[in-house]
Structure formats: C-alpha cells, structure tokens
Amino acid sequence: MTIEAIKSGELKQIPGADLEDEDLSQLDLSRINFAGAKLVGTDFRESKLEGAHLEGANLMGAILLQTDLRANLMGANLMQADLTGADLRGSNLRGANLMGARLTQVSLAGAFLSGANLMSVNLQDVDLRGADLRGVNFSRANLKGADLGGADLQGALLSEANLEEVDLRGANLAGANLMGANLLCAELEGANLNGATLEKACLLGTMMAETV
Numbered sequence: 072m073t074i075e076a077i078k079s080g081e082l083k084q085i086p087g088a089d090l091e092d093e094d095l096s097q098l099d100l101s102r103i104n105f106a107g108a109k110l111v112g113t114d115f116r117e118s119k120l121e122g123a124h125l126e127g128a129n130l131m132g133a134i135l136l137q138t139d140l141r142a143n144l145m146g147a148n149l150m151q152a153d154l155t156g157a158d159l160r161g162s163n164l165r166g167a168n169l170m171g172a173r174l175t176q177v178s179l180a181g182a183f184l185s186g187a188n189l190m191s192v193n194l195q196d197v198d199l200r201g202a203d204l205r206g207v208n209f210s211r212a213n214l215k216g217a218d219l220g221g222a223d224l225q226g227a228l229l230s231e232a233n234l235e236e237v238d239l240r241g242a243n244l245a246g247a248n249l250m251g252a253n254l255l256c257a258e259l260e261g262a263n264l265n266g267a268t269l270e271k272a273c274l275l276g277t278m279m280a281e282t283v
Contacts (some may be wrong), residue, residue, distance in 0.1 A: 072089075072208060073085070073088065073104075074093060074095075074112070074259055076091075076155050077098075077100070078095070078098060078170050078240050080099065080278045082115055082166040083102065083103050084103075084104045084108075085103065085104060085105060085108060085203040086104050086105070086106040086107055086108065086124075087106070087107045087108055087123050088105065088108045088109070088249050089106045089108070089110075089228070090105075090108060090109065090110055090113050091110065091111045091112055091113065091114050092111070092112040092113060092114075093114070094113060094114045095115050095118060096114045096116045096117060096118055096134075097111060097116070097117045097118060098118045098119070098121060099118070099119045100115075100118055100120050100123055101119050101120065101121045101122050101123065102121070102123060102124075102125070103120070103123045104121040104123070105123060105124060105125050105128050105196040106125065106126045106127060106128065106186050107126070107127045107128060108125070108126045108129070109128075109129050109146070110125075110129060110130045110133055110258070111130070111131045111133070111195075112131075112132045112133060112268045113127055113130070113133050113134070114133075115132040115133060115134060115135050115138050115250050116134050116135065116136040116137060116138060116249045117136065117137045117138065117280065118138050118139070118217050119138075119139045119140050119141055120138060120140050120141075120142045120143065121141045121234055122141070123140075123142040123143070123152055124143050125141070125142055125143060125144045125147050126143050126144070126145045126146055126147065127145070127146045127147060128144070128147045128148070128200065129147075129148045129191045130144075130147055130148060130149050130152050131148050131149070131150045131152065131195070132151045132152060132183060133149070133152045133153070134149075134153050135152055135153060135154045135155075135157050136154075136155045136156055136157070136211050137156040137157065137197070137227045138154070138157045138158070138226070139157075139158045140154070140157050140158060140159050140162055140172045141158060141159065141160055141161055141162050141230055143161070143162075143163045143233040144161055144163060144164045144167050144193055145161055145163045145164070145165045145166060145167065146165070146166045146167060146196065147164070147167045147168075148167075148168050148189060149167055149168060149169045149172050150168050150169070150170050150172065151170075151172065151173050151228070152169075152172045152173070153172075153173045154172055154173055154174050154177055154283060155173050155174075155175045155176060155177070156175070156176045157174075157176055157177050157178075157183050158177075158179050159178060159179045160178050160179070160181055161175055161180075161181045161182060161183075162179070162182045162183070163179075163182075163183045163184050164179075164182055164183060164184045164187050165184065165185050165186055165187065166185075166186045166187060166208060166231070167184070167187045167188070168187070168188045168282070169188060169189050169192055170188055170190055170191065170192065171191075172191060172195060174193065174194055175193070175195075177194075177197055177198075178195075178196075178197075178198045179197060179199045179202055180198045180199065180200045180201060180202065180265050181201045181202060182199070182202045182203070182208050183202070183240070184202060184203060184204050184205045185203050185204065185206055185207065186203040186205070186207065186261060187204050187207050187208070188207075188208045189207055189208060189209050190193045190209070190210045190211060190212065191203070191210070191211045192209075192212045192213070193212070193213045193222060194209075194212055194213060194217050195213050195214070195215045195216055195217065196215070196217060197214070197217045197218075198217075198218050198220070199217055199219045200220050200221055200222065201220070201221045202219070202222045202223070203222075203223050203261070204219075204222050204223060204224045204227050204251075205224070205225045205227065206225075206226045206227060206228075207224070208227075208228045209227060209228060209229045209232045210228050210229070210231060210232065211230070211231045211232060212231045212232045212233070213228075213230055213233045213239050214233060214235045215230075215234070215235045215237070216234050216237065216238050217234075217238070218238045219237060219238060219239050220238045220239070220240045220241055220243045221240075221242060222239075222242045222243070223242070223243045224239075224242055224243060224244050224247050224257070225244070225245045225246055225247065226245075226246045226247060226272055227241050227244070228248050229235060229248060229252050230248050230249070230250045230251055230252065231250070231252060232249075232252045232253070233250040233252075233253045233255055234249075234253055234254045234257050234259065235253050235255040235256060236255070236257060237254070237257045238257075238258045239257055239258060239259050239262050240259070240260045240262065241260075242259075242262045242263070242280060243262070243263045243266065244262055244263055244264050244267045245263050245265045246265070246266040246267065246268055248267075248268045248270050249267055249268055249269050249272050250269070250270045250271055250272065251270075251272060252269075252272045252273070252275045253269045253272075253273045254271065254272055254273055254274050254278065255273050255274075255276055255277070256276040257273050257277045257278075258277075258278050259263075259277060259278055259279055260278050264279075275282060
C-alpha cells in the first residue's frame with residue numbers, strides 16, 4: 072500500500088520508513104520526506120528527488136543513476152551507492168558518508184559538503200566549482216582533472232590525494248592538508264594556500280599561487 076501510494080504521488084511524508092531494495096525508479100519524488108528512512112539498495116534511477124528530505128537516510132548501496140538529487144542529504148549514508156550521472160548541484164551533503172560511492176559524471180557544483188567523508192572516492196573530472204568543501208576528507212581520493220575552481224577547501228584533508236591537472240584557481244585551501252598529494256600540472260592561480268601543508272606533495276608543472 073505504501074509503495075503504491077508513493078508511486079502515485081499520494082504519499083509525500085514517509086520519515087523513517089523501511090523501503091530497503093524497493094524499486095522507485097523513474098518517478099517524480101520531488102519534495103518527498105524520506106528523512107531517516109532505510110533506503111538500502113533502493114532503486115531510484117532516473118527519478119526526480121529535487122527538494123526531497125533525505126537527512127540521515129541510509130542509502131547504502133542505493134541505485135541513483137541519472138537521478139536528480141538536488142536535495143537535503145545532510146548526514147546521509149551513501150556508502151557504496153551508485154550515483155553515476157546524478158545531479159547534485161547545490162545539494163546539502165554536509166556530514167554525509169560517501170565512501171565507496173560511484174560518482175562518475177556527477178555534478179556537484181555549488182554543493183555543500185562540509186565535513187563529508189569522500190576518502191578514497193573516485194572523483195575524476197567531476198564538477199565541484201564553488202562547492203563548500205570545508206573539512207571534507209578527500210584522503211587518497213582521485214580528483215584528477217576535477218574542476219574545483221572557487222571551491223572552499225579550508226581545512227580539507229587531501230593527503231595522498233590525486234590532484235593531477237585539477238583546476239583549483241581561486242580556491243580556498245587555507246589550512247588544508249596536502250601532504251603527499253599529487254598536484255602534477257594542477258592550476259592554483261589565485262588560490263589561498265595560507266597555512267596549507269604541502270610536505271612531500273608533487274608540484275611538478277604546477278602553477279603555484281602566492282600564499283595570502
């Protein structure tokens with residue numbers, strides 16, 4: 072009954088619901104309330120979740136391919152979730168856990184990710200322009216070719232991250248930990264590196280900015 076009501080659009084308030092492994096693909100779920108819901112393995116591919124409430128939801132292993140996720144995902148568990156091609160522009164992902172998530176061709180421009188866990192995640196060529204990345208754990212993450220222009224990375228953990236050919240122009244890296252990071256041919260013009268740790272980082276071919 073609940074599933075049919077969700078699919079028909081009649082039910083919009085389902086905080087804390089258990090919808091593990093359900094098929095909710097290709098639906099308009101805009102502004103639905105799934106806060107704290109159990110959505111482990113749930114199939115949301117190509118669904119519209121714009122404005123949805125997914126705070127604290129467990130989306131571990133969820134299928135979110137080509138999903139409109141411009142939603143509130145604060146504190147959500149997205150471990151092992153497949154977000155290939157998802158639209159996360161401006162989304163609230165503060166404190167979310169994205170370890171092991173697939174983020175190929177994702178757009179995170181202007182997203183709020185402060186305090187999120189993206190350790191060892193593959194973010195190659197991902198759009199993170201102007202995103203709030205303060206204190207994000209990017210340790211050992213692959214950010215090769217990613218666009219982080221104007222992003223706020225203050226205090227971010229980027230130790231041993233692959234930042235080859237990354238666009239960091241105008242980014243705020245104040246106090247960021249870049250120990251052992253690969254910054255080969257990265258663009259850092261206009262970036263704030265005040266207090267950043269660059270010990271053992273690879274800076275070959277990097278256009279360095281002056282600290283401010």
